[in-house]
Structures are given as C-alpha cells and as structure tokens.
Amino acid sequence: MSNQSGEVRMLIDGELVEAASGKRFENINPATEEVLGEVADASPEDMKRAIASSRQAFDESDWSTNRALRKRCLEQLQAALESEREEYREELIAEVGTPRMMTFAAQLDWPLEEALSWPAKMIDEFAWERDLPDGNMMGMQSRRSVWKEPIGVIGAIVPWNYPLEVTLNKLGPILATGNTAILKPAPDTPWNATRLGRLVAEKTDIPPGVLNIVTSSDHLVGEELTVSPLVDMISFTGSTATGTRIMEKGAPTLKKVFLELGGKSAMIVCDDADFASVIPGGAMVCIHAGQGCAMQTRMLLPRSRYDEGVELISAAMAGIPYGDPSSDAVFMGPVVSARQRDRVLGYIERGKEEGATLVTGGGRPAHLPKGWFVEPTLFVDVDNSMTIAQEEIFGPVLAVIPYEDDDDAVRIANESNYGLAGSVWTADIAHGLEIAASVRAGTYGINLYTLDIGSPFGGFKQWGIGR
Numbered sequence: 285m286s287n288q289s290g291e292v293r294m295l296i297d298g299e300l301v302e303a304a305s306g307k308r309f310e311n312i313n314p315a316t317e318e319v320l321g322e323v324a325d326a327s328p329e330d331m332k333r334a335i336a337s338s339r340q341a342f343d344e345s346d347w348s349t350n351r352a353l354r355k356r357c358l359e360q361l362q363a364a365l366e367s368e369r370e371e372y373r374e375e376l377i378a379e380v381g382t383p384r385m386m387t388f389a390a391q392l393d394w395p396l397e398e399a400l401s402w403p404a405k406m407i408d409e410f411a412w413e414r415d416l417p418d419g420n421m422m423g424m425q426s427r428r429s430v431w432k433e434p435i436g437v438i439g440a441i442v443p444w445n446y447p448l449e450v451t452l453n454k455l456g457p458i459l460a461t462g463n464t465a466i467l468k469p470a471p472d473t474p475w476n477a478t479r480l481g482r483l484v485a486e487k488t489d490i491p492p493g494v495l496n497i498v499t500s501s502d503h504l505v506g507e508e509l510t511v512s513p514l515v516d517m518i519s520f521t522g523s524t525a526t527g528t529r530i531m532e533k534g535a536p537t538l539k540k541v542f543l544e545l546g547g548k549s550a551m552i553v554c555d556d557a558d559f560a561s562v563i564p565g566g567a568m569v570c571i572h573a574g575q576g577c578a579m580q581t582r583m584l585l586p587r588s589r590y591d592e593g594v595e596l597i598s599a600a601m602a603g604i605p606y607g608d609p610s611s612d613a614v615f616m617g618p619v620v621s622a623r624q625r626d627r628v629l630g631y632i633e634r635g636k637e638e639g640a641t642l643v644t645g646g647g648r649p650a651h652l653p654k655g656w657f658v659e660p661t662l663f664v665d666v667d668n669s670m671t672i673a674q675e676e677i678f679g680p681v682l683a684v685i686p687y688e689d690d691d692d693a694v695r696i697a698n699e700s701n702y703g704l705a706g707s708v709w710t711a712d713i714a715h716g717l718e719i720a721a722s723v724r725a726g727t728y729g730i731n732l733y734t735l736d737i738g739s740p741f742g743g744f745k746q747w748g749i750g751r
C-alpha cells in the first residue's frame with residue numbers, strides 16, 4: 285500500500301491550498317506503520333479563514349435559497365465520488381486499516397449508494413413550505429405558513445473509524461438543506477477528506493465557501509469551530525469526552541449540537557435460542573477491530589446454559605481471520621494508531637486485574653510484528669461493574685456476563701452510561717419484543733445483530749444527542 289498518493293491540499297474558499305504556514309503532517313498506514321504520504325497541517329488561523337468563508341457563503345450567496353443549484357451540485361459530487369470509487373477503496377484500506385470486505389458495505393459502497401443521492405432526491409420531495417389553518421388573533425384573521433430554513437454554518441467534526449461514511453452522512457443533509465459547512469476530519473484519516481475536497485473543486489459547481497475542508501494534526505484546531513460566534517451548529521461524531529467538551533465550549537455562543545458518541549451495547553442470548561447458530565455471531569465484535577460505536581461488546585448468557593455458550597464463543601473468537609486488511613479473507617485489521625492499541629491493551633490489563641477470566645487473545649499477535657494489531661480477545665465471568673463492561677474499549681474485546689433470568693438480563697443491559705444498540709436472541713419473537721421494550725437502547729435487533737441503516741440511528745443517555 286505504500287504506493288498510495290493522496291491529496292495533500294485542503295479546500296478553503298474554493299481553492300485547494302496548503303496550510304498558510306506550509307506545514308504538513310504524515311498519514312500512516314496502521315497495518316504496516318509505513319508513511320503513506322503527507323497532508324496540510326492547518327493552524328487555528330487557517331481554520332478561522334475557513335469559518336469566515338463558510339459564513340460569507342451562507343450570508344451572501346444564493347446557496348441557502350437556490351434548490352436547483354444544490355440539487356445539481358450534489359448530483360455532480362455523487363458522480364465525482366463514483367468516478368473514483370476504486371481509488372477510494374484502496375485509500376480507505378490503507379489509511380483506516382479497514383478490512384477490504386468492509387469497503388463493500390459501511391466503509392464505502394453503502395454511503396456511496398445513498399448518503400448524497402437520497403438528500404439530493406429529497407430536495408424535490410421535501411415539504412419546504414406548509415400552510416397551517418388560518419389563525420385568529422383577537423378577532424384578526426391571519427394566514428399562517430411554516431417555512432423550513434437552513435440553520436446556517438455547520439462545523440462537521442468526524443472520527444477515524446468510518447471516516448468517509450460519517451462525512452457523507454453529515455454532508456448530504458447539511459448541503460441539501462442549504463447550510464454551509466466546514467469539515468474537520470480526524471488527523472489519523474485525512475486523505476479521504478482531501479480527496480473529497482479536490483473532487484468538489486474540480487468536478488462540481490459548489491460555490492466557494494459552501495464546503496471548506498480543514499486538516500490538522502492538532503485536535504484543538506477543531507475547537508475553533510465550537511468557540512466561533514460565526515458557526516451556528518456542530519455536528520460531531522467521536523468520543524463522549526470530546527462531545528462533552530464541545531457542549532461546554534459551545535455553550536457561550538449557544539451552539540446547536542448534534543452529538544453521536546459512544547456505546548456499550550449488550551447482546552442477550554435467551555435459553556431457548558439455537559446456541560450453535562447464534563453465539564458465534566458474537567464475534568462480530570471483531571469486525572474492523574471493534575472500532576464501531578454500535579458494537580455489541582457485552583454478551584449476556586443464561587446461567588442455565590453458560591458453559592455451552594462459553595465454549596461456542598471461545599471457538600468463534602479464536603477462529604477470527606485477521607491480519608493484512610487488503611486481503612479479501614480478512615475480517616479484522618489493525619486498530620487505527622499506536623495510541624489506540626495501547627489504550628485497548630490497557631483495558632485488557634484492567635480486565636485481568638479486576639478478576640475477569642481471559643480465554644483467548646489478550647495481547648499483540650506475535651506473528652504480526654508491524655502494524656497496530658490487537659488479538660481478538662475474550663473475557664468470561666465478567667461482572668457488569670468491571671471497567672471492561674462499563675467503558676467503551678473500541679477494540680476487539682468481548683465481555684461475557686452470566687445472567688439468572690429475564691429481569692436480571694434486562695437489568696444488566698441497562699446498567700450502562702450508554703444506550704445506543706443491542707439485540708436479543710430467542711425462538712419466541714413475542715418474548716424478544718418484551719425484552720426489546722425493556723432495554724433502553726435507541727436501536728434494537730430481535731434475532732438481528734447489525735443495525736438497519738434505513739432506520740433512525742441514535743440512542744439514550746450518554747450516547748449523545750439527536751438522530
């Protein structure tokens with residue numbers, strides 16, 4: 285993958301530019317630790333210029349009112365993305381370390397299918413104006429209508445785990461509804477964003493400033509967005525700690541916030557489930573090395589069939605194909621950075637110290653000396669109060685927790701600061717529906733692990749705010 289060559293330049297005010305300082309930072313392949321290339325390293329001044337440009341585009345161009353222009357631009361961008369689909373695929377594998385198989389789904393092909401084309405289509409179908417029944421205020425008749433208008437300038441702050449997917453799912457609705465935006469990708473995965481910037485500049489009529497893209501190695505450059513009085517809203521996906529800080533820093537200017545944060549979802553296996561077909565599915569926690577907020581990182585097994593369940597999940601976790609993410613057969617690549625690897629290994633140590641039983645994995649794979657790999661790791665006999673059952677690890681680590689009866693399973697599932705997703709596995713759908721209704725999770729599967737991407741996405745508690 286070292287022959288990748290990504291776009292170095294950012295997009296500010298319609299121009300592809302280096303940082304004003306001329307500084308760049310390195311983009312590193314997490315599977316090999318090789319430097320793929322460089323990208324512009326913006327300072328707060330570059331970010332301020334981008335913010336001013338988005339403000340001006342919103343206030344002074346016809347972007348917010350010209351629906352036909354917006355539709356044309358989104359369709360142009362869609363076509364431009366599709367024209368470089370295969371280059372995107374290789375670039376995402378190289379900079380994210382995502383397994384190739386994930387690019388045929390959530391990392392690339394799914395968002396290319398819908399993330400821009402659906403909002404573009406909605407421009408014609410959406411009820412931008414609607415009349416209410418006539419009003420009567422102190423004897424005065426009045427005609428009333430509701431106009432849907434854009435919010436204004438939006439800072440879109442994106443993480444590294446599904447970078448292009450999150451980017452397109454933010455930008456589609458933001459741009460279709462007439463807002464302008466500053467996109468701030470994560471420093472670990474900048475090229476998918478700078479490629480987007482080049483496509484916007486070269487292949488669309490998107491006016492200067494409607495979309496600015498600013499890359500930086502410094503997280504605090506993103507903070508300019510949250511404190512600037514020129515920005516109306518932050519749309520953020522990432523850690524709960526950063527989400528909290530964004531609310532705090534945005535409070536003095538009353539920022540509107542959309543926050544898509546963490547999860548610690550539970551998969552409840554009932555004693556009437558077909559264990560042999562259901563339980564190996566718990567190893568899904570390893571896909572993309574566990575770097576997803578909706579991963580079901582706690583498996584709840586009934587005490588009555590506990591040993592049988594543990595045996596099945598142990599075999600599944602031990603058999604996960606992992607390694608070079610560019611291989612078709614690989615289910616799990618590395619985590620994104622040395623920092624993340626060390627963070628995950630730190631949680632594994634905590635699990636051991638707090639008394640959970642380590643069954644498989646638990647360290648760095650000896651046969652992969654290069655790259656930020658962590659072995660698929662299974663803990664059993666976990667108590668739900670342990671750190672590994674409460675905190676989001678964002679690595680290939682599954683915690684198996686025994687339960688006594690339905691009430692106990694629901695209690696354990698709900699004893700969490702998060703409330704994003706979950707699932708229940710049972711031969712009795714009515715029973716599954718009862719459990720689903722008792723678990724505080726925004727999206728829930730009955731005999732279904734993955735999220736239905738056509739359904740509203742979001743959760744309760746410290747998962748965040750919005751859908």
Ligand code: NAD
Pocket residue numbers: 441442443444445468469470471502503504505506507510521522523524526527529530544545546547576577624627676677678
């Ligand atoms: P992070 O939340 O710090 O970073 C996400 C994005 O926010 C990046 O673009 C980053 O540059 C930006 N950012 C960081 N600090 C900021 C600030 N003060 N103001 C504005 N923007 C800021 O996440 P991380 O440190 O890279 O990862 C740590 C943990 O976060 C992970 O281990 C995982 O648990 C969680 N995480 C969750 C998701 C998710 O999809 N929910 C995604 C990535 C990370």
